[in-house]
Amino acid sequence: xxxxxxxxxxxxxxxxxxxxxxxxIAAVMMAFYPMFKNDTATFIKLLDNIPSYMKSMLxxxxxxxxxxxxxxxxxxxxxxxxxxxxxxxxxxxIISKEERERTADFILTKxxxxxxxxxxxxxxxxxxxxxTNIVYSAVSFLxxxxxxxxxxxxxxxxxxxxSLFFSQLIFFSIGLVVSVTAKKIKAVLPVSLGLVFxxxxxxxxxxxxxxxxxxxxxxxxxxxxDYILMNxxxxxxFVVISAAIVIAGIAASYILFKRRDIHSV
Amino acid sequence: MANAIEINNLTKYYGxxxxxxxxxxxxxxxxxxxxxxxxxxxxxxxxxxxxxxxYPTSGEAKIFGMDCIKHAPEIAKRVGYxxxxxxxxxxxxVKDLLNYSASFYKKDCKKRIQELSELMDLDLNxxxxxxxxxxxxxxxxxxGLLHSPDLIILDxxxxxxxxxxQQTFFDLLEAENKRGATVLMSSHILGEVQRLCSRVAIxxxxxxxxxxxxxxxxxxxxxxxxxxxxxNIPQDYFAISGVNDLKAEGKTHSFIYKGDINVxxxxxxxxxxxxxxxxxxxxxxxxxxxxxxxx
Numbered sequence: 001x002x003x004x005x006x007x008x009x010x011x012x013x014x015x016x017x018x019x020x021x022x023x024x025i026a027a028v029m030m031a032f033y034p035m036f037k038n039d040t041a042t043f044i045k046l047l048d049n050i051p052s053y054m055k056s057m058l059x060x061x062x063x064x065x066x067x068x069x070x071x072x073x074x075x076x077x078x079x080x081x082x083x084x085x086x087x088x089x090x091x092x093x094i095i096s097k098e099e100r101e102r103t104a105d106f107i108l109t110k111x112x113x114x115x116x117x118x119x120x121x122x123x124x125x126x127x128x129x130x131x132t133n134i135v136y137s138a139v140s141f142l143x144x145x146x147x148x149x150x151x152x153x154x155x156x157x158x159x160x161x162x163s164l165f166f167s168q169l170i171f172f173s174i175g176l177v178v179s180v181t182a183k184k185i186k187a188v189l190p191v192s193l194g195l196v197f198x199x200x201x202x203x204x205x206x207x208x209x210x211x212x213x214x215x216x217x218x219x220x221x222x223x224x225x226d227y228i229l230m231n232x233x234x235x236x237x238f239v240v241i242s243a244a245i246v247i248a249g250i251a252a253s254y255i256l257f258k259r260r261d262i263h264s265v
Numbered sequence: 266m267a268n269a270i271e272i273n274n275l276t277k278y279y280g281x282x283x284x285x286x287x288x289x290x291x292x293x294x295x296x297x298x299x300x301x302x303x304x305x306x307x308x309x310x311x312x313x314x315x316x317x318x319x320y321p322t323s324g325e326a327k328i329f330g331m332d333c334i335k336h337a338p339e340i341a342k343r344v345g346y347x348x349x350x351x352x353x354x355x356x357x358x359v360k361d362l363l364n365y366s367a368s369f370y371k372k373d374c375k376k377r378i379q380e381l382s383e384l385m386d387l388d389l390n391x392x393x394x395x396x397x398x399x400x401x402x403x404x405x406x407x408x409g410l411l412h413s414p415d416l417i418i419l420d421x422x423x424x425x426x427x428x429x430x431q432q433t434f435f436d437l438l439e440a441e442n443k444r445g446a447t448v449l450m451s452s453h454i455l456g457e458v459q460r461l462c463s464r465v466a467i468x469x470x471x472x473x474x475x476x477x478x479x480x481x482x483x484x485x486x487x488x489x490x491x492x493x494x495x496x497n498i499p500q501d502y503f504a505i506s507g508v509n510d511l512k513a514e515g516k517t518h519s520f521i522y523k524g525d526i527n528v529x530x531x532x533x534x535x536x537x538x539x540x541x542x543x544x545x546x547x548x549x550x551x552x553x554x555x556x557x558x559x560x
Contacts, residue, residue: 002368010354102352106408109316110369111341261279261319264309264349 003107003117007094007124015128018086022079022132023139029075030143036065053208068148069157072140073225076160079136080167080220081200087168088192090128091175094121095257096185104262114258122250125172133165155232163223163234170219170242171196173249180256216241269294269416269447270315274324277310284310285471287324292449292464297442299462299479300451307471308451309349312420316346328416342370345414349421351405353393359404360389363411370412381407384437385430398425406434410441417441419450423457435461489546490529491519493539503532521546 036043043065065071095118098104107117140161145152175192178185185191203220215221215238222238270292277284285307292298302308313319315326317337326333328340353362359382367374382389385403393404402425409417417438423431438461442448452458458465459479467475493516503511507524516539522529533541 002365006354006365101354102350103354105318105346105348106353106366108318109341109344109346110366111338112369113338116338259320262313263319264313 001120003112003120004124004127007121008127011090011124011128014089015132018082019132019135022082022086022136025078025082026072026075026136026140027143029078030072030140030147033068033071033075033147036071040066053204067153068144069153069160070229072144072157073160073229076164076225079140080164081196083132083136083164083168084171084196084199084220085192086132087129087171088175088196089188090125091172091177092179092185092192093175093188094125094179095176095253096179096182096188099262100185100187105264108262115254118254118257129165129168129172133161133168136164137161153229156229159228159232159234160223160225163225163228166242167219167223169246170222171199173246173253174219176253177249177256180253180260219245267294268292268327269329270298270449271327271330272311272315272324273326275311275314275321275326276323277314277319278322283471284319284322285314285468288468288471288473289324290466290473290476292447294447295442295445296464297438297448297450297462299458299465300449300468301453301455301458301465302451302468303453306468308453308468309420310471311468312418312449312451316344316418342412343415345409345412345417347405347409347417347419347422349424351401353401353404355394357393358389359387359391359393359396362393362404363389363407366408367411372412374411377411377413378407381410381437384433399427399430402426403430406437410437413441413444413446415446417446417448417450419448421452422450423452423454431457487546488522488526488529489519489542489544490522490533491517491542491544492533492536493517493541494536495539496537498536505532 065074098107108114141157144157174195178191178195182191199218199220202214202218206214206218206221219242222242223234227235268291272288272290275288276286288307288311300308300311310319314321315328315333317334317340320334329343331340333340354365357365360378363374363378363382367378378389381387382403385407387400387403387407391400393401396404406422409419419438423434426434435457438448438450448461450458450462462479464476464478466473467477495516498513498518503520505524505528507522507528509521509523511520512518
């Protein structure tokens, strides 16, 4: 409990900043919605001139700009990108920061097992994700709802937003495994950004490529918003893959962290 | 006397690089035990292994009869550890850190925190980031002692403390020892080991090369002999067993001698001396001797 509380305290500022950034992204993106809505035809014409890889890079492959939730599903791509960075930072940082800041000697010589330390930290991270997602969902709901005339596709909206949470769990697990596998992580951000943008680039590539296989190696493709818009559900196979990654990642982290040698300065 | 620490053939390799090899020694309950050796000899590796911070390649260590790795959390309840380099969480105040540390032990440590920080002259309301190195070290000391541990493990404890504070700290350790705490401290400063410890293990290149009582180590008929003479001494004149660290500078000759004192006096009386000193060598010299002999 004390470690859990300590972690929350240590992360409160960054979490607030992330919540603010995520919400702002959604707000800024949605601010353009009225423009698109009023002039959809021109916009679609304009889009035809952009090369397809560029479109997928920017997330313009979704062409349901006529409804608020449809447009949101496009805006949401940036929220996921930011959410992925937040999650990856936590995944890579939560354990490695103890070694980097040389506080590992402190915490690991206390009467608490490594398993318990990791569990407390995981619970703290889960709390951070839950709070982030609740606030983000509330803010994005208020914005999107206020811009909706006519019916609001609630189920689709909830599914889209919930995928932020699931994506964060996946990116976090990947980051966690990286951090307990790596010998030493000198700084979180370069590693984290590198990984997230690599996945993002693969994702853009996956959209343009004819083969479907690339989709499996980037979490950005697991919860495709155009599929959600069309079917009002997730693709089962990717739900299974997501769950497998999270479970395997966390299980591996426990095993590796318990065996890890903590070197001195 | 029961053993607080039992280390049996403890070996640690970092990949192929040697950490320690077959380290074996016991620390008895209630003693202050010194662990000395040059930097990189394996002091920290040994200490970190018995604290379960790193895992041994082979061999085992027990603290209070419990396996160091398997029962690490159980053991940690009774152990206080002061690492050689202290670093603490950003943005925390001294008292927050100490309370956080105390929260791991199921006992009330408030009074002890107060006592210790007064003794060490530590301001509880300062942010740790703003403290000098010496003051951070004090935080480490209070943090390691606040739960009145039965075993205190210190890795190079005095670096960064001014001499006055060092004295206070040593007094504190002695008081803890009187209370019943066993102390294991590593150091490369022999004076402090000499001053505090009853027994000492000397480690070099990952192996224990000597395990001895401080008193034996000092007495053990080691003599530092220095003399002046105008005679020319043949090079092999002192080539007898027991003579080490032979040095000659002009008229002055010196060496460390361990052996029959009469053999030496006979040797010396054959020379025409102008001056003679016979001293107890300090630990540093004995240590240098062990160190250089093996090198």
